[in-house]
Amino acid sequence: MLTQPVPSSFAGTADALAVGVLLTEFAMLRTSLLRSQVRLYAAQSLLVSALAGVVAAGRDVPELYALAGLSLILKVWAVPAVVTRLLREADAEIAGSGALGVASEVLLSLGVAGLAFFAVDRLGINSRVLPTTALSLAVAVIGVAFVLMIVRSDVVSQAIGFFSLENGVSLASLVVASGMPLILEVAFLFDLLVAVVVFGVLMRVHHSRTSTLSTAALTRLRG
């Protein structure tokens, strides 16, 4: 490592933001209050939007400013607002505990995140825009989001897990596909918004049928 130059302030900022994204994912895993989970998701989206802004400024990709702005509106404000409203209606506060305790979940996630780091290292993908570490962090976020969805047994945690997985994919896209035409990026974001609305509708249907947000009772269909 001594042979490598000291990272620039751009690379340092970008890496710090990307690490922040992964840490918020771990925090989601730790918290058991649904409301906190939604707040953490908003914070994570804020970090991703900030990173898009940093890349836009540091690498002179002005389209990313628009993406950062849209992502701010949709993921930091709109999506958490939709989910919070649902929580208020459902009068639920605590996430459904899964098969594992929090400590085991975090240990498992550490393993998954470590695997992501080593795996991405072997791919030999070099970004012109961001340090490759950010890609490793993005894949780690996706891995931990999977753990979150698997171990939690309530619809809100599972949905938030999916939305944060999408944050991981957004982070990866900043690293390796920041030149992707803006119209597509915007389409991806609106698609997410539609998905959120559908998740919201289905969460409501689920709640109206079972009077709970827990998925523990979803065992009628099998075989």
Place this chain on the structure above:
Amino acid sequence: MRWLLLVLALLPLATALLALVTSPKVIRAATAVSGAVCLGCALALVPSAAHGQPSVGFLRLDALSGVFLLSTAFLYAMVSAYTIGYLKDDQDDPGFPRYARRFYAGLNLFAWSMLCACMVDELALLWIAIEITTVVSALLVAIDATESAAEAAWKYVLLASVGLGIALLATIVMYYAGSTVLGSAYDLSVPQLVKAAPHMPHTPVRLAFVLAVVGFGTKVGLVPMHTWLPDAHSQAPTPISALLSGSLLAVSFYAVLRYFQVTRAVLGPDFPQDVLLAFGILSLLLSALYVLDQQDVKRLLAYSSVEHMGILATAVGFGTPIALAGALLHVLAHAAAKGNAFMGAGTLVHTYWTKEINGIRGAMDRLPVSGPAFLLAVFILSALPPFGIFRSEFQIVQGGIAGGRTAWAAMLVALVTLAFAGLALAATRMVVVPSAEPAPRSLGAAATPAREPSWWMVAPVLVGLAALLVLGIHPPADLTALLQRGAAELRGTVT
């Protein structure tokens, strides 16, 4: 001919919007007309897709997309006619107008998103179209708002969305691979990527392909990502089940094929074929076993869909021209046969008020046309000669043997035969074995009369049978040209 693409891209969307503002009667007719017009457009586009690539804006049709477009349009037309009969009995319900508006809007939007997925000329747009199919169809699965439907819809939307998250990652990684040759800002169009293939880096393309197979494969229903499929297909209203099974799975497989096309051009045939072969055989194996032990007729057909997607993946894994042409023929034949089987099953469920196989007996007596037609559709699904699936599976096995994959081809035959046993046994019990109760004809006027619930539910099935017969005995020359050119496109011998 290019304007036909615009009609296909706009008409179902316009019909969906119309559904929100008009009466059920108007929208019923408008949907049937839209389905028929779309089928007409898709048929009219076959010759030009077989010999060229009509395009307008970001819509483009080549032979490969032409096959999937035709299968989707065919099923859209059949289902929109079937739905008229399917919803007939609910018309007097006070909540019917609201239900019908939502149902028809969803049905048309669903068809629109699938048709668009076949026509868009870009991997990123393809992802967006397939994401739209997910959100629309998840709402349609939940439309009956029962506890089971809510459970199925939740599992479906969560698993499919996660799969599509992975597919989005595949899109991004493929974008990165292309950007090393095409610069940082470009369109992800398949011909452009295939042209740039010799200079693209191998590892990212390999990664993108595996992610695409896992991601879109979740929507295809490839094992082990199939777990949402039997639930969603069994709980959705029957017309939606038919579209899910006959069209949506194939359209998702179309996305995999687009990645296959690029990956094959970059890495050569071995890697992508081996990946698909592994997923294909695994899907075949598990679905054949599940088919043997099903109690619910719609779940039985859902597992049969997993089996047929396994056959498609295996066929592409064989990679020879005849196997690939067989796979594309299989897409068409499976759409017609599975549509028929689901529509037939829907008529049985409508008549007997149960989805339990054990609760349906003597269908031949109660449904003189739909009963035998359902049985025939199930046998056709199991490759009964001389229908389309027999021809396609014959070609696929022949292609496997020609490509030196004899053991895999033998395994395919064995597993298809195993699934046949399960399907045939269940269908025969439902249709042929007489009910324990006396036959309706032997009772007086009070007994349930032997008659079809609606001829709107019978006619599409008969059309499907006729189409399967044509596909099996003598496919039209233009269609054969379309299939052969599609196979050539997959092998990279036509660009």
